[in-house]
Amino acid sequence: MRDLSLETPERVVIVGGGSAGQMAAALLGRQLIPLGIEVVQVQPADGTGIGVGEATIPSLHRLLDNLAADEQDMMRACQATFKLGIQFSNWHHKDEDYWHPFGVCGAQIDGRELFPYWLAERFRRGVTRPYQTYSLQWAAALAGKSPHSFGGDSPISAHRSYAFHLDALAFSEWLRQRAADTGVQSIIGSVIAAVCRDDGSGIDHLVLDDGKRLTGDLFLDCTGFEQSPFSDFGENRFIDWSNCLLCDRAVAVALPARRALRPFTRSTALPSGWAWTIPLVHRTGLGYVYDSSSLTADEAVRDLLELAESDGYDTSQVTDANQPLNLKVGRLANPWRGNVISVGLAAGFIEPLESTALHLTQLAIELFLELFPLRTDNTQQCSEIYNERLGKITDEIKDFVQLHYHLSARDDSEFWRAARNAPISNELQSRLATYETCGWHGDMLGEAFPPESYYFLLSGNDRYPRQPSAVSLSCDPERIGQVLQEILDQNSKVMRELPLHEELLDWVHGAPKSTTGRLF
Template sequence: MTSNRVQKIVIAGGGTAGWMVAAGLSRTLGKALDIKLVESDEIGTVGVGEATIPTLVTFHRLLDINEQEFMAATQGTFKLGIGFENWRNVGQHYIHSFGTTGKDHWTAGFQHFWLKGRQRNLAGDYGDYCVELKAALENKFAHLPRGGMNYAFHIDAGLYAKFLRKFSEGYGVQRIEGKITNVLTHDDSGFIKAIRLDSGAEIEGDLFIDCTGFRALLIGQTLHEPYEDWSHWLPCDSAVAVQTESVGEAVPYTRSIAREAGWQWRIPLQSRVGNGMVYCSRYLSDEQAKQSLLANVEGKVRTEPRVIKFKPGQRRQTWVKNCVAVGLASGFIEPLESTSIHLIGRSIIRLLQMFPGTGINPTDIEEFNRQTVAELEHIRDFIVLHYHVTDRQDTPFWNACRTMKIPASLQHRIDLFRETGRVFRFQNELFAENSWIQVMLGQGIVPKQYHQVADLMGDAELSRFLDQIKSHVDSTVLQLPKHQAYVEQYCKASVSY
């Protein structure tokens, strides 16, 4: 353990990751810390991660960020889930919503009662019993009392970084302009001592946060922490992104449209739409991907297509010595379930919970890394599920995904649900039981049996139980305003494109 107090924090890199770290640390511990963020206006950020999940709502509440101001500043719209088109098979669609479906019994989840209802022709679609899913289908949204609607956001990532910069500087964060040319380490310990800028200035610190993106200047290039490649499970290694003008009302969900060698995203903001294609370069060239994307967008294209290369995987350790990697420097899981910004937030909260105020302790580092690995592997499995459990046989890419060997942890979850209808959540996992159920049902896995507790209900009682839930969902959604109208009333952006 180092005995030096940790007071000087140096954040290397800006963008979403850097400024989220700055906001979290300064709002929580700012009075006790000297926080500097180094970034260069000449270095761009990936900046296409525009879809989020409900954990960002919690993150903002912890920092006391005003939601209306945030959404107006980032051209934000609301998000109730993700629509998956052509994933199970061409022409078949489903939505993974953020809501809970039905009502669970303490011995068994709602899916068991629904499964019995389907066998007896008493139940509708699984999604009929979820407010968020039905609201998404009808393009409706409103804040409901007592947290009755789970939601996230679609945002402009570049504007989000600017918003957080202003927020962080209000709590004392100092931004330093400059390119990092060298990272200096102590000869005896190997700990990072300072970063040197192109101006010749040296920025010393006690704790360094690596937010330098895929370059990983500190954790990778300086401390040489190995990177674990997950390409054998997640074959997509490229993305191309463009922005288009809006041609219709913004829907309250992200669209994920499976294509011949990957998938296309469509994310509606207030004044434009974010579009992109994630693909595997072994089956589709960059030029083919660009043409496929441009052929499948709506509205006038506002930007040149931009290709981004990546390697799915993770650092074996994301906290090494006195360096913590956050964001793309720590690893990358493709944005299929919009988890990138969530993982940044989780790293920040984890660091705050284990903050080494009195000195850097190896046991803290070990626990931090253990939790990070467990979370990333859970999310990895959830993403692999979408690719592997499919009926598609129309292209070499989908045949390879359908027949690939998957992690044993994922195979167990699939087998358990297929055989028994059961889903068990481990501690601190991001995706709850209902997320796994929605995706596994959507991808075509139908359990062979249901829990016998459902047989304690006769047909009449089961029918009333299901009908009451569906009626509540329908009546709630009926009263909701249209999403577009609600956004314009609640958080209309103060800037336009």
């Protein structure tokens, strides 16, 4: 029963049936329908979306919480595997790797993260083990281990320092089912027009392809890269990042799954971009994100298959090859304008190097719900806060992704020279300058990645501050050495107890348990 003011929105309409539309429907259904607010979703019968978002980051646990969903249930539905981080091969120099494991590294000292102390040790001794060596997630990834035991326990799961690889279309379907369970009404069809209110303050109603009108108070535009029916409404300036992130196209192929599945994403730098390798239970996904001015789509598929062969895959069994996807890199300056909120690819796109699109979509919907205008006359204020905050978060993620290129020392193609020298934002410039002065990287929103992520990336690319911080230098060196050794000992102990990735996957997906196949 409605017990809210008459000005409360009565109906929210979601347009689109890709991951963004389904995620919005599932979350809004759960949180708004109990308030008596109708949630209606319009999606074409064949509109499953582009279906290529296959790697996630740890914030997906929050989505599971918000949907009261079970990890195992989601994993089974989505043929999912575990992800402990990303291995970047050939990114800094050819034939070298660096890593971005999830979560914190090792243990804190005096309530501070390990990095400044590791740096002090490195400074004193000249050389130490690489920073990532102290990350339990890295050690587990390298050894092909699971993030937790069969019972779900481990220091990695206690901090939720892991994520998943999942079948994007199956994930959409899993979300769609959850949305339906909450009572979201689904209309099969397409929106052909969004008609403005007389005073121009917002959209009054949508016109569907069967000629019907659909009114609403708020409209979530989840129509992806396609021309949106809302595109002419409001101040919809697009901030174009194609001069900073040069990859503008992607091809993807699917290969049969292997037995020993890596619990991490591999990103391999290639002469005109980079390729992902994502292991799922039923297949392996590979994709090449590249600069179309230096490579054709056929060449991209050829290079991708060569890479797969060098990685031991039988490429005679390519089960699927997508049409090349054009990537429109950038973001809307105002994703929320009037009563329209653009979410997912309709709001912007950053190449999937750090698997942040589903995360940004989730964050946008969560923020929308936090700020949900229970009185329609509050909409303006909510939208301003939303646009400012989401803009900053998206910019920070873009900077983090661009930093991978900026730090690369590859000099073997025009693409890498141009990518490294592409302009970086003032914020990133100042963050790098502060880091180089004293090793500090704390002035971030950190909504996607904590300062630790920057430390892995910077140290992995041989970028160190000129000197360690005074605080870390004042710590007894013996104590630092002792803590570093204790971390290694503790990690080894935990590692012995963790099951192999394939063992836990067998258990999760219900297959008989067996232990074969090593990763390396």
